[in-house]
Amino acid sequence: xxxxxxxxxxxxxxxxxxxxxxxxxxxxxxxxxxxxxxxxxxxxxxxxxxxxxxxxxxxxxxxxxxxxxxxxxxxxxxxxxxxxxxxxxxxxxxxxxxxxxxxxxx
Numbered sequence: 001x002x003x004x005x006x007x008x009x010x011x012x013x014x015x016x017x018x019x020x021x022x023x024x025x026x027x028x029x030x031x032x033x034x035x036x037x038x039x040x041x042x043x044x045x046x047x048x049x050x051x052x053x054x055x056x057x058x059x060x061x062x063x064x065x066x067x068x069x070x071x072x073x074x075x076x077x078x079x080x081x082x083x084x085x086x087x088x089x090x091x092x093x094x095x096x097x098x099x100x101x102x103x104x105x106x
Contacts, residue, residue: 007101008026008083008084008087008103010029011094015082015083020041021038021039021040021041022082022086023036023038024082026094028103031104035090035093035105036090037086038089039082050062092106093105
């Protein structure tokens with residue numbers, strides 16, 4: 001069954017982020033059950049390029065660019081976000097209800 005990205009956000013209750021993991025709490029509105037999915041903390045999935053010249057001439061900007069790059073929790077533009085990874089881990093606990101056009105707990 002393909003996962004419908006937009007409908008996952010209706011299940012999301014809250015997200016807890018710490019230094020080593022991210023917990024996504026999905027809550028079914030019908031059954032009031034909560035399913036927790038934990039994924040590893042991945043600060044940035046891309047490549048940050050900093051040259052030695054940047055480090056020597058602009059040390060504070062280089063530090064901020066490396067350590068303060070924001071993480072993407074959810075985006076409509078990409079299909080590889082933290083919420084989608086977390087939902088894929090617990091997708092077997094939900095089923096698609098075609099009448100209501102939403103996911104419900106099994």
